[in-house]
Structures are given as C-alpha cells and as structure tokens.
Amino acid sequence: MFGAAWLVLITGLHAWLNVNWDVALNNFKPPAQRKIIVAYIPVTCQLTCPVTDYISKFSENGELFLPRMFQGFPEIKEALISNKVQAAFIVAPLAIALVSQGVPIKVVYLGHRYGSALVVKKNGPVKSFTDLKGRTVAIPSRFSDERLILFRAMKVWGMKPGDIKMVEMAPPDVSGALAAGAIDGFVMGEPFPSQAEMGGFGRVLFQARDYWPDYMSCILVVRQDLIDKRPETVQVLVDGIARSGLWLDKGKPYREDAADFVGRYYYNQKPALLRWALTKPMDRVVYTQLAPRKADFDMVRDLMMETGVLNKRMEFSQYTDTRFSDKASIMTAWKYEPGIAAAK
Secondary structure, eight states, X not given: OHHHHHXXXXXXXXXXXXXXXXXHHHTTSOGXXXXXXXXXXXXXXXXXXXXXXXXXXXXXXOOOSEEEEOSSHHHHHHHHHTTSOSEEEEEHHHHHHHHHXXXXXXXXXXXXXXXXXXXEETTSSOOSGGGGTTOEEEESOTTSHHHHHHHHHHHHTTOOGGGSEEEEOXXXXXXXXXXXXXXXXXXXXXXXXXXXXXXXXXXXXXXXXXXXXXXXXXXXXXXXXXXXXXXXXXXXXXXXXXXXXXXXXXXXXXXXXXXXXXXXXXXXXXXXXXHHHHHSSGGGEEOSSOSOOHHHHHHHHHHHHHTTSOXXXXXXXXXXXXXXXXXXXTOOOOOOOXXXXXXX
C-alpha cells in the first residue's frame, strides 16, 4: 500500500510540475475556445514568438497561444497544410510559393529586418565573394530569402547561377558543418552567424543589408480558415507579436533579458550566443516597422520568378492580409521589466 501510494504521489507531482495542461487539453476544447498553435524555429527572426509567449504568461489574460518549436521549414510547411499548426513563422518566398500552390494562408506580419549573413571559414581560402566560385554554400531552403541574397550578390559580381553549389540544410546544423569542412560557407539568419563567430571558426563575409537594404527574412503566416472564423484571435496574436518587437527594441537590457529566457526555456541555446546576436551591434537585427510592404514582397516575387522557383506572377493582395498589421500599428511595448512577475 505504501509503494502504491508513493507511486501515485510521484505521478501526480510529475503531472502537476511537468505537463503543460493547456497543450494536453487544447484539442478537447470547443474549436472557438482552443488556443492556436504557432510554429517557429530557433532563429532571431522568430524571437518575437517565444518573447510574446513568455511575457504574456505574466499578464492578466495569460498565455495568448501555444508555441511549438520545429527544426526546419519543411516540417513547418507540412504542419501548416495539415492544420496541426494554425500560424507559423516561415521565410517569405516559401509563403508566396505555398499560396501559388493553393495552400490557404496569408502573411500578416514580419519577424524582423536584417539578421542574415554569409559566413565562411575564418582564415580559410575564401577572401572575397568571387572566391566562392565552385564551392558549396548552405541555405535554409530553396524557397528562402537567403538563397535570393546569394543570387543578388552573384549578379553584382558577374557570376552565373551555377557557379556556386547551394545545398539545403536545417539552420541548427550549419555551424557544425562549416567547422567540419563539409561546406565552404552558409547564408543563414542569426544566431548561427554569431555561433560561428563565437566559436572562432567562422567570419561574416557580408551582411544581408549589404546587398538588400531593408532586408526581411521570416514572416508570420496564418491559415485562412482561422482568419475567416476567428479574426479577433488573429488580431490578438499580431498585437502581441508587435508589442514584443517594440519591447525588444527598447534597449540593450531588454534584449539581454530575452536572450536569457528564450535561450533557456525555448531555443535550448546558450544565452551568451543570443546576447551576441542581439547586441553586437544593436542594429544587427531590428524588431520594429514590421508591417508587410508591397514593395518588399514585389521584390521577393520578382527574384523568385527570375531564379526559377515561382512560375506565375502573384499579386500582393493574394498572399497578404494587412488589416491586422494596420490595427497593430497603434500598439505600445509590453510593460514588463526583467525580474518582475507582472506584465501589461
């Protein structure tokens, strides 16, 4: 009897301490009451997802959505299509491509600006961009802004599309591949360029903004059925993400705090790595002015068509819904200070 009681006690304590009951019971709630699931991968252009989740837990209304981390965009794509997630941070070209293929999603906000870079071996043979001819460079996806950056740089330097071998690789794997010599470079979002710098084996050859002013990478998409049935839920999501961007851009202490809790509780990355990526320098990534702009997306679409990953002209209105970002433009930063268990 004592053994059985002990087992029940330990099981109960485990369930109380370690089970996220919001997640476990979410699918059993009526559809209109379910919290939406938002997919992300551990990169800085998606940092507002875990920041919003963490801070909102201290607010009066509590957690706004259920975040779910993935390691790459192919898995997120499948989860979106199958409705296992209702919103996701993905790269802009992938969103346009999915809509062109009939996937019912809309872009509602951006992740951040800048924050991607081309990294090569420190003290290696690549001294300038043209030294990459005949070499292998990793990209996160053929439907990525990072791939388009490479093509823009190749055009500037008079190189042909086949002069650089591009391989798709999950972002968390690129630093190890560069250190091992499996690739000659990679174009990825932060914090992976910072990881190579901190590790002492990589150096930034160029930042995305060097070839693409006002560069954007990841964007937030939402399934059309959620927009149609629960627009107020989508607005709460976009408002929360926008407020987190404003909070992150308030100053260095806020970014350092975010590096600490996101690294430990969400990304499973060392906070020192995120601090480097978020503060060296502060404008390495920017989390404000993130409403979708037609000119930005027209450029992405045209580059996709030019480089052979989009076979028809998609208009801005076909894959965006700017109502939510328009309303979010009046939002203010979260009122949350590090170490204080209250947020407004």
